[in-house]
Amino acid sequence: MVKNIIDVKNLSKSFDISSKEPGLKGTIKHFFRRQTKSLKVIKDISFEIKEGEIVGFLGANGAGKTTILKMLCGLIYPSEGSILVSGYLPFRRKENFLKNITLIMGQKQQLIWDLPPIESFYLNASIYDLDKFEAKKRIKKLSEMLEIDEELFIPVRKLSLGQRMKSELLAALIHEPNILFLDEPTLGLDINAQRNLRKFLQKYNNETNATICLTSHYMKDITSLCKRVICVHEGAISYDGKLDLLLKKLSPVKEILIVCRTEEDAIKLENSGFTVKNKIKNEITIKIENNSITSSLKTILNNFDIEDLFINEPPIDEVIGKVLIKKDYVI
């Protein structure tokens, strides 16, 4: 049985936020009497993550995904509840815990800007107590996996965003962590760089059985890497389960475009009891429930003269968007 590596119970986080009215009057008022209020950004959430799982955290901007990741890796202190990651309380930042994890933030960098990445890699290697031989071996292996052998010796400031992101990944993985926290790792990358990064993460997971917690606004990151997703809405979990199950629940029907041989066939099909979305001449779009697709298609093909048909999956961004936008979306 695969053991839980992350165990979160009734976790909450509040931040003190000060607000200021616009204009000079607001500024003076803010100077003399600062008004702060406590904002609960994470509300009593609980979940478990098993070793080797890749879990995607989905949510609109400000939903609380990044805050959850920051608490899981020990960067910020939880207000209430408990977190156990690999048997450690993250916030205590014990050396053995820190050697087991890594956090990659798409918009933040740890590489030294004016030096080639190789310098940062050796620095990280010494911080994680790796000897030079081992560090060299890991840099070689990871740079081959990431295809950045030549870029190792070019100052970071001269690298492209994609090359920099790959170098960031290498710096963050040199100690071969068991748990990866990735916050928007593909932010700003072009399609090819995104795909390569996803391929690398999948390979890393396959080879090391590392657990990966990922947030991303690119649905492709989530669909190609994560079997399980946790949807966060206004600090609370609105869904925790398999991604395909979520998609089925959110989009229980498929749209099928059928091109009939003649317009008469299309009219016959229109009147045969299927839910019709629209009909243009001999082309008709019908909606069929996922669980009756096979039988429905069999009926159509047997009874009507069909020239062509297309099964359209609803765009995943659109489907997931429903969870992210609606305040009281019940899944």
Add this chain to the structure above:
Amino acid sequence: MLSNLINRKIFTLLKVQYSNMLEYRVEIALWAISGIIPFFMLNIWTNNNLNESINVSDILLSRYFLCAFFVRQFSVVWVVFSFEEDSLMGKVSPYLIQPLNPFFRYFAQHLAEQITRFPFALIIAFFFFIFNPESIWIPNLGILLLSIVSTFLSFLIQFLIQSIVACLCFWTEKASSIERLLFIPTLFLSGLLAPVVSFPAYVKSWIYLTPFPYLIDFPANLLSGNETNISGGLIMQILWIFILIPLFKKIWSEGTKKYTAMGS
């Protein structure tokens, strides 16, 4: 474990930061030149014969201010500004989840900068001796070594004080404004503008209880060969370090609980 930390982590940090600093050699040369306040002060003191009031010869005074310049070059600290920026911009986040306190990075950055500064400081000293040939002296090896130790201790005290102030970022966000307040006693009581011996006796006795005279006055007097209580000065420096380290640890551990990882 501590030796491992010093041997491997700090040494690698130092190497990397030194490489980084060499990228900024022009800036560092300018920084070195900008530290010539002691020479201006020397000029003011000698032109107004102020040294007579404290019974110090022109030569000893010029050596004192040259040494004050050197000590200042190797003990100047700006960690509060670096940490404040990194903290507010969220740059400190990746370092917080590494098994090494981020302040070691700043520490290595400072040491690397000092090493880079060294040749520029020597050039400035060379020009100083050209204009003041009578001030040339060679301190004996024992004094020189003690002065290096004392200057390093002075750097440690300043680094710890500023690191403590820097940690206030976790509460106030603008900790550098508190540092500005500390800059006033540092400027007047450290011996940068005037040797502490020039203060009235009742003020002096209080000043020597603070960490400020051990930042510049004590190491500069030691190196320049002026009369000073060597063991007393070194003990006070070590004592202040022992007071400041637990204070830093406490404020760091409380402060990181307040960290919100802004900007990331």
